[in-house]
Amino acid sequence: MRWHVVVDHGSVRFVAGPATDPTVRFTTDAATARAISTGAATAQSAFMGGTLRVGGDTGVLIEHHEVLAGLGDVFAAVPIDD
Numbered sequence: 001m002r003w004h005v006v007v008d009h010g011s012v013r014f015v016a017g018p019a020t021d022p023t024v025r026f027t028t029d030a031a032t033a034r035a036i037s038t039g040a041a042t043a044q045s046a047f048m049g050g051t052l053r054v055g056g057d058t059g060v061l062i063e064h065h066e067v068l069a070g071l072g073d074v075f076a077a078v079p080i081d082d
Helices: 030-038 043-049 059-063 065-069
Strands: 003-008 011-016 024-028 052-056
Touching (some): 030 043, 043 052
Antiparallel strands (some): 003 011
C-alpha cells in the first residue's frame, strides 16, 4: 500500500495512495516499514542497508526538519500490508 504526507502552510495530513508529484519519496518493503514502525530498526539503518530508498529533492527534508520532527509517528495507525 502506498501513502503520502501532505505538508502545506502549517497543516499536515496523510493520504492513502501515491502522490501525483512528490517532492521527496521514501520507498521500502512492508517488512522494513514494520521494523521501523515498531522500533526493531531505524530509518537510518534501513537506509544504510539499502532497504529504505530516498529520492527527489532531499534538501527539502533539511529545510523543514523542525516541521518534520514535530510530526511524530503520523503513520502509527496506518496498517502495513505485505
